[in-house]
Amino acid sequence: MNRFTKHLCKLLRLSSIVTLLIFQLTSISLAETDLDLQLPNAVDKDFLSLELTQNYPTSTMAGKLNPDSRQLHVTYYHLLNKTWAVGISAGFKSFKFKASNDSFALFNISNYAYYMIRLSHPLYLWAGGRWLYLMPIEKPQFPFRRNDDFQNEIGIAASLLLTYFTSDDLAFTFRVDRWRGTGTDNLHGIEVATGIAWSGPFTD
Numbered sequence: 001m002n003r004f005t006k007h008l009c010k011l012l013r014l015s016s017i018v019t020l021l022i023f024q025l026t027s028i029s030l031a032e033t034d035l036d037l038q039l040p041n042a043v044d045k046d047f048l049s050l051e052l053t054q055n056y057p058t059s060t061m062a063g064k065l066n067p068d069s070r071q072l073h074v075t076y077y078h079l080l081n082k083t084w085a086v087g088i089s090a091g092f093k094s095f096k097f098k099a100s101n102d103s104f105a106l107f108n109i110s111n112y113a114y115y116m117i118r119l120s121h122p123l124y125l126w127a128g129g130r131w132l133y134l135m136p137i138e139k140p141q142f143p144f145r146r147n148d149d150f151q152n153e154i155g156i157a158a159s160l161l162l163t164y165f166t167s168d169d170l171a172f173t174f175r176v177d178r179w180r181g182t183g184t185d186n187l188h189g190i191e192v193a194t195g196i197a198w199s200g201p202f203t204d
Contacts, residue, residue: 046199047198047199048199050072051073053193054192055190061095064098067095068094071093072092077197092106093108108132111131112159115127125160129158129159134153136151154183155182157177157179160176161173173197175195
């Protein structure tokens with residue numbers, strides 16, 4: 001076998017390997033595309049969420065406060081596309097002072113942004129962050145009575161949200177936030193929430 005034939009055989013073997021790799025990658029890509037087409041994306045419209053939240057003081061707050069009663073939290077989710085959502089929420093964070101057992105609460109309004117990851121339809125994970133406006137008050141009720149021992153603060157939070165859709169318009173939710181104020185070192189906590197999300201008002 002001369003040199004040219006040897007080189008030709010090597011080239012043919014290399015071409016066969018490359019062709020096989022391309023075929024395998026193409027098959028995987030087509031399979032994923034078919035899977036995406038077959039699996040519906042339940043999150044394709046805005047929805048409202050009603051949650052029960054429990055807040056646990058951390059860091060400097062843990063030495064002064066205990067958790068108190070669960071509170072209602074209302075959130076509006078606006079879908080920018082199939083992977084990003086923004087919105088606004090409002091609710092109370094409720095605590096009790098350890099020394100006196102007096103009530104202490106924060107009324108908070110927050111803006112958020114979430115990135116959605118489909119774990120396995122109809123289960124979705126949302127990861128993102130929040131900006132919070134925190135107003136210290138004496139009790140978690142209307143009308144507000146300011147607590148003058150603390151100042152209003154802008155806060156930030158890292159947030160994880162799980163949603164499980166039982167239908168196109170209804171989902172159960174579970175959320176965990178690690179939040180803190182940015183003006184002082186007085187306000188720190190973890191918020192755990194369970195709730196129901198409903199997209200009925202936004203159905204076409």
